[in-house]
Amino acid sequence: MVSSDKTKCIMVQGTASNAGKSVVVAALCRMFAQRGYRVSPFKSQNMSLNSFTTRENREIAMAQVLQAEAAGVEPHHHMNPVLLKPKEDFTSQVIVQGKPAGDMNFYHYQHNFRNQALKAIKESLDALKKDYDIIVMEGAGSPAEINMLDVDLANMQIARLADADVILVADIDKGGVFASIAGTFQLLPPEDRQRIKGIIINKFRGNLEILMPGIRQIEDIVGVPVLGVLPYDQELKLPEEDSASLSERKYRSSGKITIGVMRLPRISNFTDIDPLEYEPEVGVKLIEIGDEIGKVDALIIPGTRNSISDMVTLDEAGLAHEIKDLAMEIPVFGICGGYQMLGSKIMDNSLKESSIGSIDGMGILDVKTSFGEIEKIISQSQGTLIRGNGIFKGSEGEILRGYELHEGISKLGESKPLLRVLQGCGNYPQSGFDGAQYGLTAGTYFHGIFHNFHFRRSFTDYLREVKGLETIGYQEDHFQELKKFSIQRLSDLVEDNLDMDSFQDVLHLNI
Incomplete structure (x- = not known):
């Protein structure tokens, strides 16, 4: 003292x-x-x-x-x-x-x-x-x-x-x-x-x-x-403070594997994607509204401060339909607001999220999200991966850590949850589960999920395997070492x- x-x-x-x-x-x-x-x-x-x-x-x-x-x-x-x-x-x-x-x-x-x-x-x-x-x-x-x-x-x-x-x-x-x-x-x-x-x-x-x-x-x-x-x-x-700096940030865009990331108009917590750039032979391609998604091996839809407004923007730009088609061919992963947009409905009857009200999502996941029912969830969180389609098979049973910042709650239909929650909220209070998965598409409320080394490496190794490349396995975590x-x-x-x-x-x- x-x-x-x-x-x-x-x-x-x-x-x-x-x-x-x-x-x-x-x-x-x-x-x-x-x-x-x-x-x-x-x-x-x-x-x-x-x-x-x-x-x-x-x-x-x-x-x-x-x-x-x-x-x-x-x-x-x-x-x-x-x-x-x-x-x-x-x-x-x-x-x-x-x-x-x-x-x-x-x-x-x-x-x-x-x-x-x-x-x-x-x-x-x-x-x-x-x-x-x-x-x-x-x-x-x-x-x-x-x-x-x-x-x-x-x-x-x-x-x-x-x-x-x-x-x-x-x-x-x-x-x-x-x-x-x-x-x-x-x-x-x-x-x-x-x-x-x-x-x-x-x-x-x-x-x-x-x-x-x-x-x-x-x-x-x-x-x-x-x-x-x-x-x-x-x-x-080093992590950037604000999304405006993404215009100057030059991600390594070339590699044997290319992961596309939607640059949403109201993108938030974009440091979720930073660890992917340090995966060997992986390039990160930021996709602006108005750009073509092009040839990518996987697509990530990150968090946003306004999932309804950004969903409308994606729809008007024709990108929502393109993402829906891509989800039949490559992994599509949504984080927080991105996860909500992959669902079938985003309901905002009280106009909590925006002045637009309720809208349809992309409908890739059978998930309905609603706003105005709970106070904002702010939590450090932990969960374990539920056995799914094998994209993240190297992380099954491992404790994954992240953090949650969301006001929407999500309820699943036919889609299976992604994580069993050990700490935090997940889809909604006392649900016991977080996120959803169906086919090659998955989503979560856990920001920072790609900061978990085994989870991230199992994802990129899956992409390598699909392209006929040799997998790397769980060697050194280049991201954490380079950050230090x-x-x-x-x-x-x-x-x-x-x-x-x-x-x-x-x-x-x-x-």
């Missing part, structure tokens, strides 16, 4: 979204932890559809989970006290300290709920201060959104609340890095400007000598040192490219 008045708070802000705040926070968490400090990440308010269930069955953004892993501590809901999950029509589901507080539009959130959100942020920050030596905080977007300064719950107001020193991260890859730095300083009030103790330039690909004159000039202009220039490293493979390697490599990259003496001096640290 540490004294809360001795906890050091450092905040990483960015000149824009996707500047690299999340990964810099993760790197600093690892760096401090390796020096013996007890360190925690913290993001007061996050907007993301990529979330996770903590051990206490609370929901937080996946970015804070990665940062906690880098720090070597268990993820906790206090690390992300407010999570906004965009739904539709400028409405988001608001998650407060890991629990749903309701669906709100921007006006209602800012005018009627903001004080409650700020109270939760204060409570969570105080709770972390009791247990940690250093809190590495992450901002959101830019701190210089001048139309939002008075209602800010993610940047400078929270830095003031925590009395945090600020490191500003600027993305050079998009161009205009010096203008973005100078503009950020110019638009901030003087008291906030003084909190910025150093600058990090991120995603650099060029010749550092050519950049140095600009660095010296920007230091003179803003009066704050540039602490380092971080190189662009395409080899780093990437976190350490990220930390080393940041430390190697920071002026550590200046970093310690401006932040008054002894590391």
Whole structure:
């Protein structure tokens, strides 16, 4: 236990979204932890559809989970006290300290709920201060959104609340890095400007000598040192925070096996598919709405924040019919919202999911899903595979772990369940089963199911066997090993490219 008045708070802000705040926070968490400090990440308010269930069955953004892993501590809901999950029509589901507080539009959130959100942020920050030596905080977007300064719950107001020193991260890859730095300083009030103790330039690909004159000039202009220039490293493979980053993420698309993944308009928890890319000789093909599915060996329909709206989009694009035909030839696997869409009906009489109401699904699985009957399920879950058609035969009887985040419940007709639930909810409370399977098609509510090595390998080995390729068996889990390697490599990259003496001096640290 540490004294809360001795906890050091450092905040990483960015000149824009996707500047690299999340990964810099993760790197600093690892760096401090390796020096013996007890360190925690913290993001007061996050907007993301990529979330996770903590051990206490609370929901937080996946970015804070990665940062906690880098720090070597268990993820906790206090690390992300407010999570906004965009739904539709400028409405988001608001998650407060890991629990749903309701669906709100921007006006209602800012005018009627903001004080409650700020109270939760204060409570969570105080709770972390009791247990940690250093809190590495992450901002959101830019701190210089001048139309939002008075209602800010993610940047400078929270830095003031925590009395945090600020490191500003600027993305050079998009161009205009010096203008973005100078503009950020110019638009901030003087008291906030003084909190910025150093600058990090991120995603650099060029010749550092050519950049140095600009660095010296920007230091003179803003009066704050540039602490380092971080190189662009395409080899780093870490979970992304938001689906917007999928446009930049380049999955390995070529291989002897190709697994197609539908890029749904409201795709969520897309890190479910990350482990597949690290399967030997497997390529992952992201399929946009409007694209042809093309030749793939299997198809995954991932989670979505709005299964009804995305089902309508698939239908209007002609993809639902194409997927139904493909299901007779290749494995089709749905996760959460994707699972719901594979069913025959999605019933939403109370308009809980969208303003559209009830619709038909693809009808590949004999499953009917309904909304409005239960509170949101947030659970870490476990189950065992029920003997089926042999696609996952290597995992029969093995305990599979995942997590659930869903408001719909699903009831099966002729389709058989996929998993026997040992922990969690599954299809509906007290059902005892999760998911469904029929022919080559299956679905589950378990996010993270492909993070189970044997389950994933049995799936890809089945695909290899169908194509006449030699199966691999249960050798090394490349995904887990590379993830650990990437976190350490990220930390080393940041430390190697920071002026550590200046970093310690401006932040008054002894590391």
